[in-house]
Amino acid sequence: MRIVDLFEAFFIDLDGVVYIGEKPISGAKETLLRLRSLGKTTIYLTNDPRSSPEDYVKKLENMGIPSNPEDIITSIMAIAHYIKYQHQDLIQKKAYVVGTQALKREINRIGLALVEGEEAKMADFVIIGGHPGFHYDEIKISTLAIRNGALFYATNRDPNVPSEEGYVPATGSELAAIEVASGKRAITAGKPEAIMFEVAIAKNHLDSKENIAIIGDRLDTDIMGGKAAGISTILVLSGSTKSEDLDDTEIMPDFVINNLGDLLSDKDKFINPKKFPQ
Ligand SMILES: [Mg+2]
Structure with a gap:
């Protein structure tokens, strides 16, 4: 079974996962297109409060990745949504x-x-x-x-x-x-706070947390936030975290992949050995 088969929805961090700065990460586009064709829900979560969802749609489009503004949850939208529902x-x-x-x-x-x-x-x-x-x-x-x-x-x-x-x-x-x-x-509201994840879940009417995984390159935001929100966690090594960083942390992702393309490979190869020792 592949990792992709385990989940219905993926929350995907952008920088370090889909691109680094202005540079697309190789294989990301192909994998994201494949996820869409498999009918998976793909939602992008970014802490960066400088741009609007429309800006991200444009940036992704330039990399050949189609998306809609509704697919993008920024920390701006998360805090606005949170304030609205708290008051x-x-x-x-x-x-x-x-x-x-x-x-x-x-x-x-x-x-x-x-x-x-x-x-x-x-x-x-x-x-x-x-x-x-x-x-x-x-x-x-x-x-x-x-x-x-x-x-x-x-x-x-x-x-x-x-x-x-x-x-x-x-x-x-x-x-x-x-x-x-x-x-x-x-x-x-931004990751690792659960608010961002709760907004993404509510806006997309996702009802079962078991079917959702966050994919991110940072342990202290993406993975920690995913754990706080009660969803599965996939660390990708294409950004700011290296595999040796897992030696001295308590934040343990469920899966560790090299890049998004590994989602389409056998899941057993990527189960975090430090979380689930053989
Ligand atoms: Mg990142």
Whole structure:
């Protein structure tokens, strides 16, 4: 039996699994097309709060991988969905949003009015997503609003992201400044939080967690999050984790594959020997 035969739905991380930066990972396209032709549900989960689902659809399309905006769950959508369902009445509530236009649009779409400047200091919500224009005034206004009682959320906690220049600061670094200044800790949605997985499950009406697997290249986000959400976990070695990293971690994926193409091979070859010793 192949790994692909064990599951009906796959939650797939993007960077390190489907591509690295702008470069597609070899064999990913062919495997994803095959999964679609087998009728499998493929949902992409990304913590990156800088782009919209439409941006990812375009990026995947350029690599020959067809998808729809509904197939993509970003940390922006996850936090917006979470806030909407945690708070029944958002009308007339005000949000101070630090982040990209994509984040601001999504927060506005769930019914929160966006405020800036003086008004923002009395906002009901402060919502953070990493953006390259991050400024001292944003730390200041967020801190004042939170200390005045605003509820505090952020898209994710990734401290940095890979770029052509190396790893550069991301949401987690900006969020840390606001958390230190305000003395409060934000609720975040990105992996490894279960929120992102719950949103993906709810939006796709998936009813049995046994039939779902997450495929990701990071133990501390993808695999840890999958475990917290109660679904099966597949670590892929095409990104940031190497097989020797499994020697000193307690986070044990169910399967370890070299690349997405291994989904179409005999499952017994890829059962994590460290989790299930022979
Ligand atoms: Mg990744």
